[in-house]
Amino acid sequence: MPSTDHSPAPGEPVLVLLTAGPGGAPTPRLADPAAPHLTVTDQGATRGDGLFETALAVADASGVFAMRKPGAHLGRLAASAAALLLPVPEAPVWEEAIAAGLAAYADANEVAEGDRLAVRLTVTRGPEVGPGEPPRPSAWVLLSPAARPDPAERRAGVRVLLLDRGLDSTVAERAPWLLTGAKTLSYAVNMAALRHARAHGADDVVFTSADGYLLEGPTSTLLISRRGADSARRLVTPLRQKGILAGTSQSVIFAAAQAEGWALGYGPLVPADLEGADGLWLVSSVRGVLPIRAVDGREVPVDQELTELLQGWLDADVDPGDHLTGDPVRDEH
Numbered sequence: 001m002p003s004t005d006h007s008p009a010p011g012e013p014v015l016v017l018l019t020a021g022p023g024g025a026p027t028p029r030l031a032d033p034a035a036p037h038l039t040v041t042d043q044g045a046t047r048g049d050g051l052f053e054t055a056l057a058v059a060d061a062s063g064v065f066a067m068r069k070p071g072a073h074l075g076r077l078a079a080s081a082a083a084l085l086l087p088v089p090e091a092p093v094w095e096e097a098i099a100a101g102l103a104a105y106a107d108a109n110e111v112a113e114g115d116r117l118a119v120r121l122t123v124t125r126g127p128e129v130g131p132g133e134p135p136r137p138s139a140w141v142l143l144s145p146a147a148r149p150d151p152a153e154r155r156a157g158v159r160v161l162l163l164d165r166g167l168d169s170t171v172a173e174r175a176p177w178l179l180t181g182a183k184t185l186s187y188a189v190n191m192a193a194l195r196h197a198r199a200h201g202a203d204d205v206v207f208t209s210a211d212g213y214l215l216e217g218p219t220s221t222l223l224i225s226r227r228g229a230d231s232a233r234r235l236v237t238p239l240r241q242k243g244i245l246a247g248t249s250q251s252v253i254f255a256a257a258q259a260e261g262w263a264l265g266y267g268p269l270v271p272a273d274l275e276g277a278d279g280l281w282l283v284s285s286v287r288g289v290l291p292i293r294a295v296d297g298r299e300v301p302v303d304q305e306l307t308e309l310l311q312g313w314l315d316a317d318v319d320p321g322d323h324l325t326g327d328p329v330r331d332e333h
């Protein structure tokens, strides 16, 4: 049982702090999300030095919340931590904190089947410490009510701009300190790209590399469906080695598609690969599967049935297996 400084009110986000206890092992503690908890020297705030994960939890018919693909999110959190050389709590500590937060939210609220929570795990490098002192990372879980998917938004789709991220596609190997495949707190560039898109008549973004490859959205993974020469359906996504985040939603959708006999492919992909597709989507844990309806102002086909199929695969929450870690299949298009 976590210790409690706070009883959540109905509708309020639930905060679980992972505060270092005696001996240094972090223990979960329910705390007031509206109260201050970080110092002004926290390097998450001063340098964007830290990492996060955002997952979705959905309530079942008995009003019990379960977080989707916990192993995938905790695995990616550990990979981001390794890239940042950031000491983070072990998976069982996160699991305990998440379970405590989900239970606290359910206790404080009338929960209906299908209610959703965005579960955000964050670790920062913590306050500046003196030379020789051990680091004191700050870690917490914040659970916030999330809107149910909007069928109208899913039907309408999003207009995207292709925006140059300014880094070439070899950067992940050449300059690992740029942390391109890690989910770091430094998302100011991603948010600026979204604002740029909105100021120019679009809703979202697909980044391209300086040498012309398709990468990812600022908060999502790109999926493309098309038919091969044999007219079999193929689901394709950019090659992760080009410096993008390994999407957990993409990996679950790929595992389900493979079980249904679809051919799969990992890029490399270029903007010309967006032509002639049966469908293009941005996928992510909380927003789900969003069809793209225009690229740089040019309309592209939106296939509602395919969108529902992909969303159903994401909701089925199958084990992503080896689609999580690597690029097990290459596209031979």
Ligand SMILES: Cc1ncc(COP(=O)(O)O)c(C=O)c1O
Residues within 6 Å of the ligand: 054, 216, 217, 218, 219, 220, 221, 245, 246, 247, 248, 249, 250, 283, 284, 285, 286
């Ligand atoms: C840059 C980036 N790519 C892809 C994704 C999608 O990841 P997931 O499907 O694991 O939510 C995200 C999620 O926020 C992201 O920030």
